Amino acid sequence: MASADPATRLAELQREAAACNACPLHEGRTNSVFGAGSSRARLMFVGEAPGYHEDRLGEPFVGQAGKLLDKLLASIGLKRGDVYIANVLKCRPPNNRDPQTAEIEKCRGFLEQQIGLISPAIVCTLGNFSTRLLSGQPHGISRVHGRPQAMPGSDIRLYPVYHPAAALYTPANLKVLEEDFSRLAGILEANHQAKVEPSPKVDAAPAANPQVAVESTDGDAAAGGDGTGTAPAGEGMPGGEQLGLF
Numbered sequence: 001m002a003s004a005d006p007a008t009r010l011a012e013l014q015r016e017a018a019a020c021n022a023c024p025l026h027e028g029r030t031n032s033v034f035g036a037g038s039s040r041a042r043l044m045f046v047g048e049a050p051g052y053h054e055d056r057l058g059e060p061f062v063g064q065a066g067k068l069l070d071k072l073l074a075s076i077g078l079k080r081g082d083v084y085i086a087n088v089l090k091c092r093p094p095n096n097r098d099p100q101t102a103e104i105e106k107c108r109g110f111l112e113q114q115i116g117l118i119s120p121a122i123v124c125t126l127g128n129f130s131t132r133l134l135s136g137q138p139h140g141i142s143r144v145h146g147r148p149q150a151m152p153g154s155d156i157r158l159y160p161v162y163h164p165a166a167a168l169y170t171p172a173n174l175k176v177l178e179e180d181f182s183r184l185a186g187i188l189e190a191n192h193q194a195k196v197e198p199s200p201k202v203d204a205a206p207a208a209n210p211q212v213a214v215e216s217t218d219g220d221a222a223a224g225g226d227g228t229g230t231a232p233a234g235e236g237m238p239g240g241e242q243l244g245l246f
């Protein structure tokens with residue numbers, strides 16, 4: 001039976017994801033990777049899918065991309081416990097390949113419920129897959145990164161940035177990611193002020209096809225998520241283009 005308490009309900013959903021066999025990815029998982037962080041977070045990160053290390057440990061963003069995310073969080077005065085981190089998919093695709101449309105459709109309900117329960121002010125999407133899913137728009141991350149936009153059907157702001165894995169091996173992407181993160185602090189502060197004062201509207205036109213049913217709570221929470229884990233040497237870490245990160 002569903003609980004009204006977000007943290008309790010998230011824990012219930014985590015158990016459901018651990019037992020989920022709705023798509024073939026359950027066959028290869030060591031652990032599902034549901035998400036981690038504060039159920040009251042104002043900032044939530046949504047990556048792509050668990051990678052090698054995440055699958056082993058059942059935790060989001062624990063590989064090299066996770067270390068970079070920690071560094072980026074620290075650069076704006078935050079740590080993991082201040083945010084919530086999740087992924088579009090909860091189980092690792094083989095060899096870190098791109099998520100497939102059918103897998104996303106089967107799994108998206110978990111993410112939608114996470115967002116609804118946490119009710120963050122801002123969802124920072126990491127890379128193409130989460131950005132396209134939550135914006136309902138086809139635009140690639142290289143076009144929309146660093147530009148806040150409305151999440152269809154809600155008053156949550158989406159803030160797309162490059163996936164940290166895309167910045168690990170490409171200094172130019174790292175610079176862009178760092179710059180986008182530096183603006184995130186200001187966006188969070190502006191959002192906080194907006195809650196204190198009369199609420200402003202988001203600055204971008206809503207997408208045409210709302211895809212995420214976000215249940216509004218009183219939410220002043222922040223969330224965060226996982227991303228593509230970096231495979232160990234020999235595991236065949238694909239390049240950024242293969243991951244659909246650009």
Ligand code: SF4
Pocket residue numbers: 017020021022023024025026032089090091103106107
């Ligand atoms: S990826 Fe999602 S839908 Fe597929 S088995 Fe894992 S939890 Fe279920």
